[in-house]
Amino acid sequence: MPLRIHPAPAAAERSVRAALHPATAHSPHPLHENRTALAPALPLPVHRLSPVSSPDDSLHARLTGWRFLLERGGKAVGAAETMLTADGWTFSHFLEGPYVSSSERAVRRAESLSATYQPRLLSLPERYMLTLWLHADAAADPAAGSPGPDDLLVPLAPAPPGIAADTAIGTDELVALLTTRLAPA
Template identity: 55%
Template sequence: MPLHVPPAPAPALRSVLTALGSPTAVREARTPSLRAAQGPASPELPLPVYVLDRITESNPPSSARLTNWRFLVRCGDRAVAAADTMLTPDGWAFSHFFEGPYVKSTERALRQAEALPGSYQPRLLSVPELYMLTLWLHGDHTADTADGTPAADDILVPLAPAPPGIAAHRPHRAAELLPVLALRLTPSRAALLA
């Protein structure tokens, strides 16, 4: 399947390129793999990151808000880190570099997604209440990234590490996974009402 990666805002890309070109920013980053990387590092695969603050079982699914753009930082043939940008009053700006399991998991999920039928716009969807990150394959590959509503037929691929009981790298329709996530949060909410 062709993935239609949306273009990142130009200021977001420029801020990451500036940070990658700054020996101070790279040296002070908490990313040993980026500091130890041999050769030039380049930001690739910009993905808009949305946060789903409250999961509801309503139809249509809950809305998410765009919080940042994430770039995989590639050195040679592999991603060694990621770079996040954030929206400030002056526009998009570099936030930080990081590494960890979500970098490799994102790469793996994107490779997996390329084998699925159809065309999708890849995004990331964070569910902070469950400490969960998913690759969100939005069915409307021409959609404006300002729209943060998962469609029922969109595909969500939980990234590793996934919460207990949810299989990482297994694609789910949003209409199937979001209600499961809402039910997982219901017991803690019900306890508050008791």
Template identity: 55%
Template sequence: MPLHVPPAPAPALRSVLAALGSPTAVREARTPALRSTEGPLTPELPLPLHVLDGITPGGRTPRTHLAGWRFLISDPEHPVAAADTRLTPDGWAFSHFFEGPYITSTQRALRQAEQLTTHYQPRLLSIPELYMLTLWLHADASADGASGTPAPHDLLVPLAPAPPGICAHRPLRVSELLPVLTLRLAPARLLGQPV
């Protein structure tokens, strides 16, 4: 398996385990799958969740920042939900549970990435301006998962649902996808029209 999943901070994992053990947190979550699952629920595949911002024309590298860690929550058979954690002044804390198409799409993209011959470190990269989430396959498999920016040779796998015109589950190098995102976010500016 060429994927090297970075370890999540221990307090982030503990906060998710505490939330899973709390009947109130599970009952109040807007995740019917959590409430209806029989059997134990386990947090798996912690992925650092980075947010990409500062996409501008001119080829400058956009900025990223760590927004949290996301854990897939699995029943004995498959992932049914996800849990996000976030950094607070007191340390890592559980944020919320959720479900939806990104759960199965993330699992599919990870399986797809496992078939590659190059070693990668999986991360998630959110592009809020496009309501887009990608699996970010960082080429430096030993890097600190909590920091860094997408390198030109890293792969981004848009998760479904992807924005119109961007093919979900088609791995693209950052150097290929970034110009497309730039065009999508700043078409008027690129055409010389007033914004």
């Protein structure tokens, strides 16, 4: 079944398009070359997971931004992230690196799953980890909610030691891994 990708807030997308405009170039960064040829695609809400210290902890995530893959010639070559400020959605930063291709790959694989999910990104900064969060309630508000028992999480490459990248696992299984195998000594 296809994924149910919700549109990003219009202001978030406008801020990315404005950042891609040549007049806003701030540095000779490679991603900034020929930025008008870049197109924002695949908007995903980015949620940050509160630290988890025990398998019994309830999971709490909060929306921190929207990430757009940046495509050139149909291929993802970077990403742009927005954040919510007191004045509304604003461009935050450009990204490159392994999470760009890993995100694209994970979404394409998730499209072949038998159930319909809402794709999101879930950041676990304390573990230097990013996952594709496949939310089981495809009609849910993409800005709300926390990972639940029916959701799947796909750790993106590179994943921390002890976590298999690019493999969908249940929320409970990931929490167990985070609280046992990755617990500080």
